[in-house]
Amino acid sequence: MGYNKSYYRPRAQHHSGESETVVGLAKENDLVLLIAKDRKRFIIRLANGGELHTHRGCVKHDDLIGHPLGREVTSHLGYPFLVLEPSTHDLIKEIKRTTQIVYPKDIGYMLLKLNVRPGSRVVEGGTGSGGLTLALAQSVMPTGHVYSYEVRPDVLALARKNLERLGLVRYVDLKQRDIEEGFDETDADALFLDVRPPWQYLAQARQALKGGGFFGSIVPTTNQVVQLIEALPQHGFADIEVQELLLRPYKVVPGRLRPMDRMVAHTGYLIFARKVDVPDASQWFTPRRGRARIQRREGNEASSEISSRHRAGQAPPPG
Numbered sequence: 001m002g003y004n005k006s007y008y009r010p011r012a013q014h015h016s017g018e019s020e021t022v023v024g025l026a027k028e029n030d031l032v033l034l035i036a037k038d039r040k041r042f043i044i045r046l047a048n049g050g051e052l053h054t055h056r057g058c059v060k061h062d063d064l065i066g067h068p069l070g071r072e073v074t075s076h077l078g079y080p081f082l083v084l085e086p087s088t089h090d091l092i093k094e095i096k097r098t099t100q101i102v103y104p105k106d107i108g109y110m111l112l113k114l115n116v117r118p119g120s121r122v123v124e125g126g127t128g129s130g131g132l133t134l135a136l137a138q139s140v141m142p143t144g145h146v147y148s149y150e151v152r153p154d155v156l157a158l159a160r161k162n163l164e165r166l167g168l169v170r171y172v173d174l175k176q177r178d179i180e181e182g183f184d185e186t187d188a189d190a191l192f193l194d195v196r197p198p199w200q201y202l203a204q205a206r207q208a209l210k211g212g213g214f215f216g217s218i219v220p221t222t223n224q225v226v227q228l229i230e231a232l233p234q235h236g237f238a239d240i241e242v243q244e245l246l247l248r249p250y251k252v253v254p255g256r257l258r259p260m261d262r263m264v265a266h267t268g269y270l271i272f273a274r275k276v277d278v279p280d281a282s283q284w285f286t287p288r289r290g291r292a293r294i295q296r297r298e299g300n301e302a303s304s305e306i307s308s309r310h311r312a313g314q315a316p317p318p319g
Helices: 088-094 104-113 131-140 153-165 198-208 222-231 288-311
Strands: 011-016 019-024 031-036 041-045 051-054 057-060 071-074 080-084 121-125 145-150 172-176 188-193 209-219 237-243 269-275
Touching (some): 041 088, 088 104, 104 269, 131 153, 131 172, 153 172, 198 209
Parallel strands (some): 121 145, 145 172, 188 209
Antiparallel strands (some): 071 080
């Protein structure tokens, strides 16, 4: 996934004979991640003369600027920190928010399912604090664009600040509007709805998508899933999928490797579909493949029973 120039560091190349060494140097205005030994994480933007004050002492920005990443620095109290480039996961987890964000574990999969890539045009209904918007913008840059809609002005203002802080706002059009009024875009490659009743906006979603375009949504409860998957074929969507992702971290101790006591389990149900132009999209709704497996299994069980009776010298059942 690409990084915006506002915090992407160009790499200096040094040649020595046939070998080449690539070194990433931190520079002013870069975002860097500092990790303490107690796993406390700090994301800061470097500025000449700046300082990070923590419970483990002060780290001067000037001790980081012009030096390579992936090394250890110490605070004025002698406490060590690792200096790294923040990942997209780090950025999403650390953004300021007043709303629930889509979790990184779901976002990564969503980007694949929606086929989001550089150059894509993506519509988002429900900006929230901008966590998903951030990931979408990084994925479509430098030639694509994200069009994100939010009805609440205070929430939209916070999302704008988060995107500006990362230098990604140039790839996003933020629009304050009730999506019931429809989307401005047409022929979008993908559209994602993060709203409470997504089934109410499927006509608007269909209007915004290109033929065969990718649709996605996330809802927290099963009754919402049922309402959505019942409505999707009625609005010309097929190839419907419902999935849930559970993430289980492990304690990284070689002598006693085991799962963490807590895990990020249910965060939402993911629903995906494709816009199609067919007379009856509902015929593509029934999971026929699963039904065929059941029929084959029942047939195999019947054949096995007949074979067992034959070996035992019993007559097969009538009819």
